[in-house]
Amino acid sequence: MKRKHMLYDRQKTLDFDAPPSAEVQHIAEKTSEPPPANQEKKASPLLRPDRQIVYAEENHYRWPDANLLHDHDTITVDRIVDDIDGPAHRFVITRGDTVEAYMSHGNFHVGEVIGISHARQEVRVAWDQTLEKGGWFHVGRIYPAAEPKAERPRHGQPLSKVLAAVNHANGTGQTEADRVPVAGVNPEQVLEFLNARPGKEFTTGDLRHEFGAPYYDPEHPLDNPVHKVLRELRDAKTINVIEPSWGEPRFSALPAAAPAPALTLYTFDDFKKFHAEFSKGPVPFETYQAEFQRLWDSQDSVKAELIARFKAKELTVLAGRMRGYVRSGQTKEKSAASIVRGMLNYFVLDNSVSYSPFSGETYESALKKKVEALTAGEYYRHFEKKQEESLAKEAALADPQNLADFRLVIETKGEDGLTDEQLSRYDALRADLQRDLRAQQTATSTVQRFQADELQSLSFVRKEGYHDKRLCPLYIVQLESRVEREAFNELNRKAKQLGGWYSSFKKSDAGFQFLEKDQADRFCELLAGDVDRSDVLEARKERQELSAAESLHELATNLMERAEETIERSNDSLQNTARRADIQAGVRGQAYADQAMSRTIHSLAEALSRGEAKYLDGIRHRTQLQTLDTVLSLAKWKRIRAVKQQDKESTYGHGRRQDRIEEEPISLATVRFVEFPYPTLYRRNLEDAIARGRNTSGVKKSAETLKRYLSEKSADYVEFSREYELNALFDFVDRAKAQGIDVERIAGASENYKRLVRANITSLPELRAALREYLEHRAERRGDDPVQIAERELIGKDLPGFYPTPRPVIDRMLELADIEAQHKVLEPSCGKGDILDALKEECPDIELVAIERNWTMEDVLSAKGHAVEFSDFLEHAGSYDRIVMNPPFENGQDIDHVRHAYSLLRPGGRLVSVVCEGPFFRSDKKASEFRQWLEALDSDSEQLPADAFQGRDAFRETGVRTRLLTINKEEHA
Structure with a gap:
């Protein structure tokens, strides 16, 4: 039987310098080296003045267009800030240049440019003679480097230049296909060549030149015979390979056996230094092997060093950092042994060691066997794989596609790090997975x-x-x-x-x-x-959806009919007071909401009938859609609260942002703030119900169970979200209802949750996915007409002289005015625009001028679309063919308005005005003079009914008796 120990990724977790806590700060001082002193960096002169161009213009927008400098073999990059290699400048990269490629912080590789991509703004850099090591880098990660002194084959020479040289020497017509590869290179030939020159080192290029191997082809990098042979000899360990961190690898014959060098004892500081280098990238394979062997041979001395150098508590902290065994009060010897074991574990690349204790094998011996069995190829492939994983992780963080990618993003950035589109995709993936699992559990095919x-x-x-x-x-x-x-x-x-x-x-x-x-x-x-029976299940689902669609269509139709009837009755009702107007506005508001719900239900039913409702396929009732609306409304207010909490440095503009969000219609941005409506109950109400249930037969057991779950929660408002808690709550409510205990408040708090579950929406990802689908069907409430809203605001206000003209009176006025299309018409006291409405309706082509003194009427007139001059009519000057008016009556103002209006009439013009009866029977001087003035003119008047400004047609009632006055202005000879 084998045991397998899985280790942590020590290249990432080891940190010798960070103190674990304030109380053991002194440990960090003994276990870490002081950081280097900060020194001011000064820009060095240009490394490659032949490739680096410095312009006099500081603003890089004025530099010459870089695209004009490009050709097939060059590319440029602008460094617009002072850099480590000089001031702001332009660096020209050419095939064959020696450059530094940025790998990671503090880690660069020097190599040769062998490829250029203008489309991707990348260059390909190789840093060994075989051109096997390297890759594509963005130009922003490339730095100029000094050219090497020794001449060597220029693999990065443009192909056009190579062929030009061949054509010059051998005549025209040479192409890439004319180069003849040399075959027949085998390991014995290479070994014989190296053994004949003991102690001398050769690069891959030297050996390829010696054996006449073909030119390196980037499209087929493994076809080079010398390249293949060297890789085989290296893996077989039959030649000496020197692979420095910088430059090209070198090969030589294995030297004759020499006496083993004297052992240098390994120290804890040696390991810290190795760890610092190894964490940045692969050190040479020989260095890795030598470090492990030295540590293995020096285990006892390292333990002794640790025991002598650190105190017991310090060793315990170090053992914890090395992920070793830590127990309070353990001896220094055990802590030191745990630290050394952790140091050995660090050399296990895949973080696992398998061994069989029943056969006498120990963990340490298995570890040593595994490390020593590692080949150079496996070693470097491990780091290549880690680099690939790192790139894959970066790609997943930038654009997650599956659940694993999204979990990585959430672990790194949190759910707030997802964009709205990414969160939508993440919710859909989780919702689909949960629905598939639920379908497998509930129904079999x-x-x-x-x-x-x-x-x-x-x-x-x-x-x-x-x-x-x-x-x-x-x-x-x-x-x-x-x-x-x-x-x-x-x-x-x-x-x-x-x-x-x-x-x-x-x-x-x-x-x-x-x-x-x-x-x-x-x-x-x-x-x-x-x-x-898959087809039967599918057909059954289609029948259910069609039946649901038919029921929903019928429900929506009935809802729309009732809403239209309500709106019609409300508009016909008496609304002459502010209270009556507000009541009817509320009645119409609910009816408008019903109309919006009707349109929503029709749209969803149509999607169900076509089988296009994916996450809303369980909707069967209007109340379920109302629950979705409630959830969205709560999410909108949660978003507003989030706005209040953000931007902690300043509260400036919070109110404006909050108002803007409140005025915005609910959209996809709101869905991010949605919470699943789990039952949330006030603790006191729940405790009272449980107390009654514990004394009631048939409810005692369920009350005790619910009390036990309640004791685990401490908040005043208790949320039930776990399945076993919900089952206990619903069981208690059902039993309490059956025994006559009042639990209506508790049951009501659970309704939204139950409605969603019945709609096949059981989790937050499913709810958010369903809401995004719901927004495509959700109709907005239309509400009252803006004119109706603005007019309602005038009801009950103190507006002296404001008595709008009823429509029957307006019709008679227009009949008397006899307006034609070429006439210029004035309405000097337009009020809320009723006469203007009739003029536009009856005479749309006339030139119309309107005047109103009271700015309170602005909202109504703007809503109606009337262009009105807000001023005092008695100061107005102009010339008009027709004037129709209803002036204010108080204090004889109608007399002043009529006489001034007559002065504005053109010859042959006509004035029609509503006036009160007072000027026609009063004996005061102003009324007498007005009657005398009318007698001298071509005028006529007719009395209006006593109730002309009363009843349903009057916006604001008055009992004043009125008449219509018509005055014609004579034509001049």
Whole structure:
């Protein structure tokens, strides 16, 4: 039996310098080296002045267009801030250049540019002679480096230059295909060549040149024969390989056996130094092996060093950092042994060691065997794999696609780090998974064969019949003999699972009836084995959705009809006071909400009938949609509260942002703040109900269970979200209701949760996915017309002289005015615009001017779309063909308005005005002069009914007697 120890990823978790806590701060001072002093960095001169261009213009937007400098073999990058290699400048990258490629913090590789991609803004860099090591880097990760002094083959030379040189030497027509590869290189040849030159080191390029191997082809990097041979010899450890951190690997023959060097004892500081280098990337394989061997051989001395150097508490902290065994009060010897074991574990690359203790094998011996069995190829492939995993992690963080990617993003950034689109995708993935699991648990697509012993020898008789109501054929399966009730129940149950039923309405056709012949055949096949019913389940689901769609359409139609009737009755009702207007506004508001719900239900029902409602397929009732609206409304207010909590440095603008969000319609941005409506109850109410239940027969046990769960919670408002808590709560409510205990408040707090569960929405991801689908069907409430709303605000206000003209009076005024299309018409006291409305309706082509003094009317007039001059009419000057007006009556103002209006009439013009009866019978000087003035003019008047400004047609009633005055202005010769 083997045991497998899984280790932590020590390359990431070891931190010798961070103190564990304030009380052991002194430990950090002894277990970590002081950080280097901060020194001011000064920009060094340009490394490659032949490739780096410094412009006089500081603003890089004024530099020459970089695209003009590009050709097939060059690419440029602008460094617009002072950099480590000089001031702001432009770096020109050319194939064959020596550059530094940024790998990670403090980790660079020097290599040669062998490829350029303008489309991706990347260059390909190789840093060994075989060109096996390297990769594509964005130009922003490339730094200039000094050219090497020694000349070597220029693998990065442009292909065009290579071919040009060949054509110059051998004539034109040479292409890439004309290079002839050299075959026949084998390991024996290479070993013979190296052994003939002991102590001399060769690069891959040297050996390729010696054996005449072909030019390196980036498209086929493994086709080089020398490359293949060297890799085989390296893996077989038959040649000496020197792979420095920088530069190209070198090869030589293995030297003759030499005496083993004197052992240098390993120290804890040596390990810390190795850890610092190893955590940045792979050190040379020989260094890795040597470090492990030195540590293995120095275990006792390292333990002794640790015991002598640190106190017991310090060793305990170090052991914890090394993920070793830690127990309070353990001895220094055990802590030191745990630390050393952790140091050895650090060399296990895959973090696992398997060993068999029953065969006498120890963990340490298995670890040593595993580390020593590691080849150079496996070592470097491990880090290549880690780099690939790192790149895959970066890709997943940037654009998660599956649940694993999303879990990684959430672990790294939290759910708030997801965009709205990513959160939508994440919810859909989780909702689909939960629904699939639930479907597997609730319904099977297979009907098992008959289980009852009595049915094993049963035989059926098949016949065809006819369904008189559905007017379609029937396929009937009859029994040849009677069976017991238990067996019949199994037959009946499985017939229903296949879409059939039992009927004995007609004695001759008594049996299990099916609408499809295939279903009847499968029912008979249950005698021999299981049968599939996937099509039956799918057809049943379609029937259920169609039936639900029909019911919802009918519900929506009835709801719309009732709402329209309510709105019509409300508009016809008397609303002459502010209280009456507000009451009717509320009545219409509910009716408008019902209309919006009706349109929503129609849209959802249509989607159900087409099978397009994915997460709303369980909606069957209006109350379920109302619950979704409630959840969205609560989410909107939660979003507003979140706005209040953000931007802690300043509260400036919070109110404006809050108002803006409150005015916005509910949208996808609101769904992020949704919470699942689990039952939330006030503790005191729940405790009172439990106390009554503990003294009531039939409720005692469930009350005790609920009390136990309640004791685990401390908040005043208790949320029940776990399945066992919900089951206990609902069981208590059902039993309490049956015994007459008042639990209506508790039951009401659970209604929204139960409605969603009945709609097949059981979790937060499903709820958010359903709400995003619901927003596509959700209709907005339309509400009262803006004009109606603005006019309602005028009811009850103190507005002297404001008595709008009823429509019957306006119709008579327009009849007397005889307005034609070419006329310029004035309405000098337009009020809320009733006369203007009639003028636009009856005479749409006229030039109309309106004047009103009271700014209170602005909202109404703007809502109606009237352009009005807000000023005092008595100061107005102009010339008009027709003037229609209803001036204020108080203090003889109507006389002043009429006389001033007459002065604005053009010759041949006409004025029609509502005036009160006072000027026609009063004996005061102003009234007498007005009557005399009218007698000298072409004027006429007619009395209006006593109730002209009263009743349903009057917006604001008055009992003042009125008449219509008509004055014509004579034509001048």
